[in-house]
Amino acid sequence: MRILFASSEVAPFSKTGGLGDVAFALPAALAERGHEMVVLSPLYGCVERERHRLEPMGISLPEGRIWAAPREAGLLFAFLEAPAFDRPGIYGEGGDYPDNAARFGTFSKSLFPAARALNFFPDILHLNDWQTAPATLFSEGVPTVLTIHNLGYQGLFPMAEAPILFGREEIPEAWTHYDQLAFLKGGIATADLVTTVSPTYAEEIRQTELGFGLGDVLRARGERLVGILNGIDTRVWDPATDPHLAENFTRAERRGKRACKRALQEEMALPVDEEAFLVGMVTRIAGQKGFDLLLAVLGELLEREIQLVVLGSGDPAMEAALRAFRDRHPERLALRFAFDEALAHRIYAGCDAFLMPSSYEPCGLAQLYALRYGALPIVRSTGGLRDTVRDGETGFSFEAYRPEALREAIFRALACFGDREGWEAMVDRGMGEDFSWSRSAAAYEQAYAALLPSPAVAPAPPSW
Ligand code: ADP
Secondary structure: OEEEEEOOOOOOOOOOOHHHHHHHHHHHHHHHOOOEEEEEEEOOOOOOOOOOOOEEEEEEOOOOEEEEOOOEOOEEEEEEOOHHHOOOOOOEEOEEOOOHHHHHHHHHHHHHHHHHHOOOOOOEEEEEHHHHHHHHHHOOOOOEEEEEOOOOOOOEEEHHHOHHHHOOOOOOHHHEEOOEEEHHHHHHHHOOEEEEOOHHHHHHHHHOHHHOOOHHHHHHOHHHEEEOOOOEOOOOOOOOOOOOOOOOOOOOOOHHHHHHHHHHHHHOOOOOOOOOEEEEEEEEEOHHHOHHHHHHHHHHHOOOOEEEEEEEEEOHHHHHHHHHHHHHOOOOEEEEEOOOHHHHHHHHHHOOEEEEOOOOOOOOOHHHHHHHOOOEEEEEOOHHHHHHOOEOOOEEEEOOOOHHHHHHHHHHHHHHHHOHHHHHHHHHHHHOOOOEOHHHHHHHHHHHHHHOOOOOOOOOOOOO
16 A cells, blocks of 8 residues: 655654654554555754755755655655744744644645655555644545544644635534634544554543543544554664663663663762662653652652652743752752653663653553563553553553552552562563554554455456
8 A cells, every 4th residue: 555644743853752753663664564655744943854864855845845864665754844844843942833723734735745746646644643634634535544642732723723724715613623723623523534542542532531522523433433552663662772772681681771770870960779769751741741640749759769760841840840859859869851862762771660650641652662671660550551561560550640549559669679589570571562563553554454445346257
C-alpha cells in the first residue's frame, strides 16, 4: 500500500513528546513490511537542516519549498516550508502561537497538493491529532485514518478562524464544539477510521470523563474507533548500542548499568551512591503527568533513601514548586528544566526506577523505554500504562489518583529494591518485554486494508 502519513512532529527532526517518536517509528516499521510511505511534516525553524542532511527537492507549493531527508527504501520524510513555520517553536514559545489554527489548517490543506507534487498517489491518508485532523476535509476520496494521541489537546479555536477550512461556506456541525471551531472533533466524526494508542485508553475515552466532552462523538463511531498499542523503535532505544550512555549493557550482562547509574549521579550532582534508590522522570511538566500528586508526597519521599532526577519542561508554577524542594534537599532531588534527548537516554539507563504517576496516559512511551533500559516503572494504572506495566512483575502500579496511593507504590518499590535478588528478577523480566513495533504495525496494516475497496472479483475465464 501507499500511505501518506501526516504529523505535526517527527523525531529526530522535531519532537515535543510521544507523537514525534511514533511518527518516525511507525512509518519506518510499515516501510519495512513493504509499504510505500511518505511522511509529511512542517519545516519548523528549529529543525536542524544540516545535521539531518535535509535538502530542498526542487518542488514548490505556494507556501514554500518541499524539503526531504535522505531517502530510505520505501520511506521518505518530507517537510513543507512556509513562513508561518519558520519560528523557533513547534506549537509556541511559552504559550501557544496565536495563529495555530491558520498554521495547521493550512498544513492540513497542503497535504494532497504536496503529495501530488511528489508524484505520490496514496491509497490511505493517515492523520495524527488535531493538527492534521482537518485533512479529512481535503482527502479527495482517499480513505482516512485519524490517530488520537492525546484527547486532552483538541485544537479548539474561535469561530472567526473557520474560513481557513471552509472559505465562505457554512460550517458543518461536526466541526464545532460549544461555539468553537473544533479540529479534533471534526476529524473524529469524519475520518473513515479512528484509532487511539492503547486498548485501555480506547475504552476510557468512550466510557469515562477522559472523553473530555467528546464521549458522545467517540461512542457514535462504534467499531470504527479502535485502540492499537504504540511500539518503540528498538534500534534507536537499545542500551546495547546507545551512543549516549557511559557504558552499554544488555539484559544478560547488566554491569554497564551500574556505570550508567554512577555517571548519572555525577552528571546531576547527586552523591554517588550505589545503594541509593535512584528514581527518574523524563516528562512534559503538565497537570496530566501527576505533578500535583508528586508534590503532595515529595517532602516525605526526600526524607528517605531516595534520589529523584527530573528532566522536563512546562508549567512554570510546577517548576517553581519543584525548585523549592530541590533547594531544601539538593542531595536528593536533581532538576533539569530543558528538552534534552541525550540526557533522557542517560536517565532511562542510569535509574533504578522510573516514575509516571499520570492522571491519564493515552499510551506512554517513556515507561517502555524505561523497561528496555532496566528501570522499573512506577505508574498509575491508566490507559497505556495499565496495558504495559505488570504490577509486581515488571513494575509497580497504583489505582486511585491520590497521593497516598502514589506514596504506597513508591515505598513498595523501595522495599523491593532492598531485596536485590527479587529486584534483579523483575528487571530481567522488564527488559525481556517486547514492545517493538512489529505487532502494532501489522495491526495498522490490517486496519488500512479493511478500508480499501475489495479487489474486483476476477472475471470468469471465457467458456470457449
Ligand atoms: P507524551 O507524549 O504525553 O509527552 P510519552 O511518554 O508518550 O508522553 O512520550 C514522551 C517522549 O518525550 C519520550 O520519548 C520522552 O523521552 C520524551 N521527553 C519528554 N520530555 C522530555 C525532555 N524534557 N527531554 C527529552 N525528552 C523528553
